[in-house]
Amino acid sequence: MMGHASALRCDLLVVGGGINGAGIARDAAGRGLSVVLCEQDDLAAHTSSASSKLIHGGLRYLQYGELGLVRKALREREVLMRSAPHLIRPLRFVLPQLPGLRPAWMLRCGLFLYDHLARRELLPGSSHINLRTHAAGLPLANGIDSGFVYADAAVDDARLVVLNALDAHERGAVILPRTRCVSMYASDNAWHATLRSEDGRATMVEARCVVNATGAWALDLLKQAQVPSQRQLRMVKGSHIVVPRLFQHDEAYLFQNDDDRIVFALPFEQHYTLIGTTDVEFTEDPRRVSISAEETTYLCNISNRYFRKQISPADVVWNYAGIRPLLDDGAGNAQAVTRDYELHTDTATAPLLSVFGGKVTTYRKLAEEALDRIAQLIDVPGAAWTSAACLPGGDILGAAPANASVLQFGDFIQRLQRQYPWLPAPLTQRYARAYGTRVHKLLASCHSLADLGVALAPGLHEGELHYLMDNEWARSAHDVLWRRSKLGLQAPASAARLIDAWMQRHLRQTPVSAAGGRHA
Structure with missing residues (x-):
C-alpha cells in the first residue's frame, strides 16, 4: 500500500549505504552540512559486507606497481585502528614460501617496501621465520619449512559501515535504509529526487548536491539522472568460504598459488577459519551474486595444498560473495584491475559527485577527498576532521584517537x-x-x-x-x-x-x- 509523501531539503543527498556512502555522510555531517542518505537495502547489504574483513595496505598490489595506493592504504590502516580499536585489531600474517612461486628475495623486497612506505606506530615490521620450529608451522603440510611474518589488521566490515552511519546520524544526518531512489532530475541548480521505502512511503528530497555512492549501480544512477559518463566499470566477484577452525593460534596466513593469486586464511569468530578470496569476472545482476561450485573447490584446493587438515566443499559452514565494482583500467585479468578509487564531478545541470572503485581500507580518505571536492561545488562550513575523531564506541581512552x-x-x-x-x-x-x-x-x-x-x-x-x-x-x-x-x-x-x-x-x-x- 502506498504511503503519504513527505519532503526534505538538504545540502547533500548521498545515494548508497555501503562504506563509501556512509563515510561521506559522516564526514559531511561533521562539516556542518545537512545530509540525507538513502540505501535500497540494509546498510552494508552488498559489497561492504562481503570483503575479506581486513584493513590492509594490499601487499599484492605492489607487484602491479601501485605504490601510491599501497602507501595511502598503509597510512589509513593506523588512522582507522586508532579511531575504532574495538572493531579493528592487529593481525599477524604468516606467508609461507613454496618452491616454484615468488622467490624469497622478491618476498623480502616486497615486505621491506610494505614496512617502509608509511610510518608505523602500532604494528611491527616483517621478519623471516623458520616454520619447522615456529608455532604457525604446525598446521602446515610437510615440506613447508620457511616463510615470513608481517602485520595488518582485521575488521568487522559491516559494523564499520553501521558505525559510520550512526556517527552521521548523531551529527544530524537522516539515514534511510531500505529506501530506493526511484527518480532524480535537476532543476534550478538543485536535484529533486523521489525516494521510496519498502513499505511504499515516498519522500521527496531537494538537494544542493548529490553523491552517487551506489557501487555496482553507479552507472545506472547516472543514467537515471541523465548524466552522461565515459567511465566503465568492471565487475569482479570475490567469494569466501568459512570452515571449522584449521589451526588454533591467532595468526593468519597468506598463501600464494600457481595462478599468481593469493588467498587469505584467517581466524574467524573463534571457532572457524575464513578462506578467500577469488577474482572472477561478473556480468550478471549484482543483487544475485553467489559463490560457484568451482570457486568453492578452488579455495578448498588451495587450503589443502598448505594445511595438513584437508577440507572439501562438504566442510563449508558458510559462504558469501560480493561484487567489486572496479574502474576498468584495461588490465588483462581481474586480479590486476586497480583497487584505487576515482571521484568524478559533474556540474552541467546540478552538482553531482560519483564514486568509482575503492576498498574498505581507504574509505575515510575517499570521503575526506570527496568533501574537499564538494566544497568546490557548494559552500561547506567545516574543514576535514575525521582523522582525529573516534567512531562510535571507539573512545576507549577519551574522545581523541590514541595508540x-x-x-x-x-x-x-x-x-x-x-x-x-x-x-x-x-x-x-x-x-x-x-x-x-x-x-x-x-x-x-x-x-x-x-x-x-x-x-x-x-x-x-x-x-x-x-x-x-x-x-x-x-x-x-x-x-x-x-x-x-x-x-x-x-x-x-x-x-x-x-x-x-x-x-x-x-x-x-x-x-x-x-x-x-x-x-x-
Whole structure:
C-alpha cells in the first residue's frame, strides 16, 4: 500500500549505504552540512559486507606497481585502528614460501617496501621465520619449512559501515535504509529526487548536491539522472568460504598459488577459519551474486595444498560473495584491475559527485577527498576532521584517537568484566569488540543476565535486539545474525524465524522515525 509523501531539503543527498556512502555522510555531517542518505537495502547489504574483513595496505598490489595506493592504504590502516580499536585489531600474517612461486628475495623486497612506505606506530615490521620450529608451522603440510611474518589488521566490515552511519546520524544526518531512489532530475541548480521505502512511503528530497555512492549501480544512477559518463566499470566477484577452525593460534596466513593469486586464511569468530578470496569476472545482476561450485573447490584446493587438515566443499559452514565494482583500467585479468578509487564531478545541470572503485581500507580518505571536492561545488562550513575523531564506541581512552586504545584494548575488556561481573565472559568480549564504549548504553538498565531478557539464539538476548533496532537500523534476523554480528554461524535453523517474529512484534509496538531510531 502506498504511503503519504513527505519532503526534505538538504545540502547533500548521498545515494548508497555501503562504506563509501556512509563515510561521506559522516564526514559531511561533521562539516556542518545537512545530509540525507538513502540505501535500497540494509546498510552494508552488498559489497561492504562481503570483503575479506581486513584493513590492509594490499601487499599484492605492489607487484602491479601501485605504490601510491599501497602507501595511502598503509597510512589509513593506523588512522582507522586508532579511531575504532574495538572493531579493528592487529593481525599477524604468516606467508609461507613454496618452491616454484615468488622467490624469497622478491618476498623480502616486497615486505621491506610494505614496512617502509608509511610510518608505523602500532604494528611491527616483517621478519623471516623458520616454520619447522615456529608455532604457525604446525598446521602446515610437510615440506613447508620457511616463510615470513608481517602485520595488518582485521575488521568487522559491516559494523564499520553501521558505525559510520550512526556517527552521521548523531551529527544530524537522516539515514534511510531500505529506501530506493526511484527518480532524480535537476532543476534550478538543485536535484529533486523521489525516494521510496519498502513499505511504499515516498519522500521527496531537494538537494544542493548529490553523491552517487551506489557501487555496482553507479552507472545506472547516472543514467537515471541523465548524466552522461565515459567511465566503465568492471565487475569482479570475490567469494569466501568459512570452515571449522584449521589451526588454533591467532595468526593468519597468506598463501600464494600457481595462478599468481593469493588467498587469505584467517581466524574467524573463534571457532572457524575464513578462506578467500577469488577474482572472477561478473556480468550478471549484482543483487544475485553467489559463490560457484568451482570457486568453492578452488579455495578448498588451495587450503589443502598448505594445511595438513584437508577440507572439501562438504566442510563449508558458510559462504558469501560480493561484487567489486572496479574502474576498468584495461588490465588483462581481474586480479590486476586497480583497487584505487576515482571521484568524478559533474556540474552541467546540478552538482553531482560519483564514486568509482575503492576498498574498505581507504574509505575515510575517499570521503575526506570527496568533501574537499564538494566544497568546490557548494559552500561547506567545516574543514576535514575525521582523522582525529573516534567512531562510535571507539573512545576507549577519551574522545581523541590514541595508540594506547589499540595496544591496551585488553584492559578495556577487563574493566568491563569488573563493572558487569554477572555478564558471561564470552558475552563481555563480544560486546566489547562489537560496541566498544557503547556497551554501557546497551547494558544501561541491566543488573543481571536476566535483565537482558530471553536468549532467542545462543548469545543473542532481547536486550541486544532492542539496542540493534533502536540504534542501528536492524529490521530482520538476517540484519542481526549476518551483518550486525556473525551469530548466524552458531544459531540453529529455527532462530531466524523466532527473531523475525520478535522484531515484527517490536516494530508494531514502537513507531519508527525517519532517521531509523524510535520514538520514546
